[in-house]
Amino acid sequence: MNIYEAAKKAREASIILQAVESDAKRKALESIKEALAAHQEAIFKANQVDIEVSEAQNVSMPVLKRLRFDKAKLQDVLDGIESLVHMEEPVGKVQMQTELDEGLILTRVSCPIGVIGVIFESRPDALVQISSLCLKSGNAVLLKGGSEAKETNKVLFEIIKKASEEAGMPEGWITLMETREEVSEILKMNKEIDLLIPRGSNEFVQYIMRNSDIPVMGHADGICHTYVDEHADLDLAVKVVTDSKTQYVSVCNALETLLVHEKVANDFLPRLKESLESKGATIKGCAKTRAIIECEEATEEDWQTEYLDYILSIKIVSSLEEAICHINTYGSGHTDCIVSTDEEAVQKFMMLVDSGNVFCNVSTRFSDGFRYGFGAEVGVSTSKIHARGSVGIEGLLIYKYKLLGHGHIVGDYASGVRKFTHKKLV
Numbered sequence: 001m002n003i004y005e006a007a008k009k010a011r012e013a014s015i016i017l018q019a020v021e022s023d024a025k026r027k028a029l030e031s032i033k034e035a036l037a038a039h040q041e042a043i044f045k046a047n048q049v050d051i052e053v054s055e056a057q058n059v060s061m062p063v064l065k066r067l068r069f070d071k072a073k074l075q076d077v078l079d080g081i082e083s084l085v086h087m088e089e090p091v092g093k094v095q096m097q098t099e100l101d102e103g104l105i106l107t108r109v110s111c112p113i114g115v116i117g118v119i120f121e122s123r124p125d126a127l128v129q130i131s132s133l134c135l136k137s138g139n140a141v142l143l144k145g146g147s148e149a150k151e152t153n154k155v156l157f158e159i160i161k162k163a164s165e166e167a168g169m170p171e172g173w174i175t176l177m178e179t180r181e182e183v184s185e186i187l188k189m190n191k192e193i194d195l196l197i198p199r200g201s202n203e204f205v206q207y208i209m210r211n212s213d214i215p216v217m218g219h220a221d222g223i224c225h226t227y228v229d230e231h232a233d234l235d236l237a238v239k240v241v242t243d244s245k246t247q248y249v250s251v252c253n254a255l256e257t258l259l260v261h262e263k264v265a266n267d268f269l270p271r272l273k274e275s276l277e278s279k280g281a282t283i284k285g286c287a288k289t290r291a292i293i294e295c296e297e298a299t300e301e302d303w304q305t306e307y308l309d310y311i312l313s314i315k316i317v318s319s320l321e322e323a324i325c326h327i328n329t330y331g332s333g334h335t336d337c338i339v340s341t342d343e344e345a346v347q348k349f350m351m352l353v354d355s356g357n358v359f360c361n362v363s364t365r366f367s368d369g370f371r372y373g374f375g376a377e378v379g380v381s382t383s384k385i386h387a388r389g390s391v392g393i394e395g396l397l398i399y400k401y402k403l404l405g406h407g408h409i410v411g412d413y414a415s416g417v418r419k420f421t422h423k424k425l426v
Helices: 003-017 022-038 040-056 061-067 071-086 124-136 147-166 180-186 202-210 234-246 265-278 320-330 343-352 410-415
Strands: 094-101 104-112 115-119 140-144 174-177 195-198 224-228 255-261 282-285 311-317 335-339 357-360 379-381 389-391 397-404
Touching: 003 115, 003 140, 003 174, 003 180, 022 040, 022 071, 022 124, 022 147, 040 061, 040 071, 040 147, 061 147, 071 124, 124 140, 124 147, 124 174, 140 180, 147 174, 174 180, 195 202, 224 234, 224 320, 234 255, 234 265, 234 335, 255 265, 255 320, 265 282, 265 311, 311 320, 320 343, 335 343, 343 357
Parallel strands: 115 140, 115 195, 140 174, 224 255, 224 335, 255 311, 282 311, 335 357
Antiparallel strands: 094 104, 104 397, 379 389
16 A cells, blocks of 8 residues: 555544544553553564664664663553543543524534644654554554664554554554655645644754645754752752753753853852763853863854753853743753742743743653653644644644534624624533
8 A cells, every 4th residue: 555545544544533432442542552562572572673773873872762662661651551541532522612692502622633644753662652642532643753663663553553453443544654755745645634743853843844735743852951040949950950861861851951040050060060970971061161160161052952962061141031041042942941949030931931841840851741641742842833842632632613503594693683692601
């Protein structure tokens, strides 16, 4: 089956999925979970092939870390599916209901978007997260993973497709693309595909946006910041910054740039340096930072870099306003945090920082659909569209308006015979 046939099949399946009962979707998700657990050795074997090929090609360490699919990663995706099984049915929820007039009721209800095209990086666990979220939200999905994870993705796809279709899901609701040529083709399929979700570099996301008429939910660079305010609890700051940078470096919500108020820099930076170095991290700093601690020089390019590695760039600032300006200038709109005990500063930071996720006194690593309770995430949207930040179930839903009446006609309202009441019901 070529990609055009697969896309048309997905469109047909998406219509059927809109009417699939909640119990049937839960059964399919449970079947997927059981099948993944039962075939874990095949998954690990395929993943080892991908890792060996990537190592032979000298693929970077951050990519290798994202590529690895071990027991811990498997358990994470199984936990994500389990949370979706028990999640309230998202389709058909009444979001608003208004009595326009007696017997004339307008209702807004949630519904699937339709066919989603997702192009993602080397993480094979993303394939499981995305497909399970699409199934729960009633969407058909076309998937294209990174070539580094080709064998792992193929096994995962075959397991999910077989288990879900045997559980009653429509044939063709999920398709795996394997070539770059197929990606180029789907960019033209605005009649078959309703939404594209690219997960990769900002350059890649911009390429997709420029070359397709299909709406795009962009997942770009994760240039995340933490600002340590002059009123910060410095012990808490050391803990939060260290976790944000080193808990898992190869992900988009890891900290890349730290901003420190000049009034606390002398006390804070030596303590932070010791903590970071104990985790194997290195520091690049501005001139003021290097006057306090020994580290490499940070350049203009560093403020614009997503390291995905054990490297942290540090800049000393003179005010909260300077920190906010730096973040809004160099940040990617992903996740940014303030560490402070000053409520006024916190409120100003959280109001003015223009990002999808804005935190206070916590690790940037909390920016995650599973941790938010979304079950999993299809990505992190740095766009300003219907979904922003960590995108879970709600980001894969849109809504429709339903109007029920009893022979009501506009002419009666235009002539003044009848009047609107616009009474809110829900």
